[in-house]
Amino acid sequence: MNERMDDTYFMQVAIEEARLALEEDEVPVGAVLVKDNKIIARSHNSCEQLNDPTAHAEILAIREASRMLNNHRLIDTTLYVTLEPCPMCAGAIVWARIKELVYGALDPKSGACRSITNLVQHPALNHRVEIREGIFTRECARMLSGFFREKRSRQGG
Amino acid sequence: MNERMDDTYFMQVAIEEARLALEEDEVPVGAVLVKDNKIIARSHNSCEQLNDPTAHAEILAIREASRMLNNHRLIDTTLYVTLEPCPMCAGAIVWARIKELVYGALDPKSGACRSITNLVQHPALNHRVEIREGIFTRECARMLSGFFREKRSRQGG
Numbered sequence: 186m187n188e189r190m191d192d193t194y195f196m197q198v199a200i201e202e203a204r205l206a207l208e209e210d211e212v213p214v215g216a217v218l219v220k221d222n223k224i225i226a227r228s229h230n231s232c233e234q235l236n237d238p239t240a241h242a243e244i245l246a247i248r249e250a251s252r253m254l255n256n257h258r259l260i261d262t263t264l265y266v267t268l269e270p271c272p273m274c275a276g277a278i279v280w281a282r283i284k285e286l287v288y289g290a291l292d293p294k295s296g297a298c299r300s301i302t303n304l305v306q307h308p309a310l311n312h313r314v315e316i317r318e319g320i321f322t323r324e325c326a327r328m329l330s331g332f333f334r335e336k337r338s339r340q341g342g
Numbered sequence: 343m344n345e346r347m348d349d350t351y352f353m354q355v356a357i358e359e360a361r362l363a364l365e366e367d368e369v370p371v372g373a374v375l376v377k378d379n380k381i382i383a384r385s386h387n388s389c390e391q392l393n394d395p396t397a398h399a400e401i402l403a404i405r406e407a408s409r410m411l412n413n414h415r416l417i418d419t420t421l422y423v424t425l426e427p428c429p430m431c432a433g434a435i436v437w438a439r440i441k442e443l444v445y446g447a448l449d450p451k452s453g454a455c456r457s458i459t460n461l462v463q464h465p466a467l468n469h470r471v472e473i474r475e476g477i478f479t480r481e482c483a484r485m486l487s488g489f490f491r492e493k494r495s496r497q498g499g
Contacts, residue, residue: 237405238414238437248394257395272461273433280395280430301466302459304429309458
């Protein structure tokens, strides 16, 4: 498989995870962690269910992969996530020494890889992450805007 | 008790937590979450033991308090932590809607409340945290510098 096919496949798995979040009435964000072309963790946002403000898809995937690899550094891994990571997740990505980050939709309100700041390539921090953007951007964004539109209409009704 | 006495007492508990981290050969950082003048969670950095890069003192305290309160928003709480929070923890503090943050030592390398950036009062994010600084600054910093000095000398020897 070439790199492009990998990105497409793994992002589709992340989108499947986001759909699971949607079914559970969670903000639909999914993440997949990949090492040596194999999925080592997959997860979706579960803040409401777990009563845990840190239970974003990325944090759950990082925690699962660290447990699995018995190592809190996830060297040579790629994280696929349907939404640009927030400051908390961007910070966790740096601490975990993740090599590459591939995200779908931009998050203009709290994205911390480009939108409001860039923490995964911050000059002061001791690790910098390679970023690939633009994969299934519209699909990922559509799922999120649909979720919030429905939520608003329920609250209004 | 006046506010100043509270700060002193709760920061001393956070320092006790940092000492527990030190005994476990973890980076000595401790945190205490307080609501209505009572401690609702206390924790210390446990990244090595838990094989979890997200297991900073602040994240563990937020997760514990959210479980305890059955709510992923920690309204009207104060977080005491011996070190200026990093980007990951600063992000989590904002998501948890923590009201006040009191920290001991500054972290010039990765502090995200003043040193390399200020995420807990970021104009783009939808919650801003009040900060109090300067409580047991030297004690907190001394514990950290001692830990890293000892670690370096062990590695060199």
